[in-house]
Amino acid sequence: MDKLRVGIAGCGFFAQFHIDAWRRLEGVELVAAADPDLARAGAAAPKAYATMGAMLDAEKLDIVDIATRPETHLALVKEALGRGVPAICQKPMAPTWAESREMAAVAERSGVPFMVHENWRWHPWYREAHRLIQSGAIGRPITYCFRARKRDGLGETPYTDQPYFRQMPRLLIYETLIHPIDTARLLFGDVSHVYADTRRLNERIVGEDLAYLLLSHESGLLGSIDGNRYTEGGYYEPKPGSPPLGEATFEGEEALLTLTTDGHLLRNGVSIWRNTVHTGYRGDCVLATQRHFVDHLRNGTPLETGASEYLKSVAIVEAAYESARRGARVALAEMFHA
Structure with missing residues (x-):
């Protein structure tokens, strides 16, 4: 089975745990990264871009992982799902309740797989x-x-x-x-x-x-x-x-x-x-979260934190x-x- 091609948007502090987990997760390949700091993006993946839009223009991706600050999430989720690319987005969903509800509505209308990255x-x-x-x-x-x-x-x-x-x-x-x-x-x-x-x-x-x-x-x-x-x-x-x-x-x-x-x-x-899990971030929960999304794409496993469901926590x-x-x-x- 071909590996799923992953691109990550955002290469800051917590994104490093995402990057590490994608590199270790079976059945996927982290092929591209987007960050305003191109050196940081280049350290994360073979192809580096300044914006997620540029990355999506140039790369055929199976997953985009949005690991930027909350105030950017809604626009990036709209862009990814609008292009038909399955997306996983770090919590918090957005700075406001109205934006969070809008994100859930956008995800529902798109029909494209989407999940909030809630790792606890x-x-x-x-x-x-x-x-x-x-x-x-x-x-x-x-x-x-x-x-x-x-x-x-x-x-x-x-x-x-x-x-x-x-x-x-x-x-x-x-x-x-x-x-x-x-x-x-x-x-x-x-x-x-x-x-x-x-x-x-x-x-x-x-x-x-x-x-x-x-x-x-x-x-x-x-x-x-x-x-x-x-x-x-x-x-x-x-x-x-x-x-x-x-x-x-x-x-x-x-x-x-x-x-x-x-x-x-x-x-x-x-x-x-x-507990015997000492690899990765806190019980390797980031990798487990990302594996759950991959399992959904591969096998149709129901998402636990799809937008509408996670909205209940928000x-x-x-x-x-x-x-x-x-x-x-x-x-x-x-x-x-x-």
Whole structure:
């Protein structure tokens, strides 16, 4: 079977994880890259272009991977799908709810395969947690808590890997907590209501860097997400490169499932699964995400984060900001009827 030809748009900080994964993924070939910095694009792939449009003009691609900043996503997705090229686009979908909804509508109308690159649900520990919960390992789920931490938001020059974070008006929920939000949907189904409260700890940034979210699922289950990019939390030893960026607990009628900071799973304190994946980004979740898209193109495997489906996770983000603004619980239905 011929290899699928891949082009990537954007060769910045996080795109390097995409590039590494494409190079290692079986059945594909990274043939081209587009970036305003041509040297950076040339280091990523054999053919280098300044823009995605130029790349698509010159190359016959089976996949375009959009790994640019969120404010460019809608236009690039429109261009790729308009040319009939299957596309995968990094989260966040877009800076605004209106643009995110427009992207989903464009993808639906085009009929061209499209997926949002949401990689947390592809962490091996969450895939195993999902299997265990579905198999009844904790009994009927009652509640859960994600504690998301990354200590990179302190001092006069926070977020050195992605300094543009400092000027983002919406930061922690929009950029980081979307990950456990989407994972909560994978594990426990869709959400009906959200309550959120936020703080800005570092006055040198524009957006929030601490947030607490309470999610009410359609099943009646209630869960929480506790996140900040300011502390290591105090409840565990800081571990550079700690795979899950925090920890999580999933409580059921019969047992407690705990995700440790090493990416291991415990049932009532006893080890039942150990993470052995140390290649790539955090459990090699970027490669797993990209493989999922390739599987869809090759075999018709249903996409887990197609635009319309992932929009449900984005709606929770929007509802969280609206809740924090109002100081009240917000129904997800409001987002879709706004």
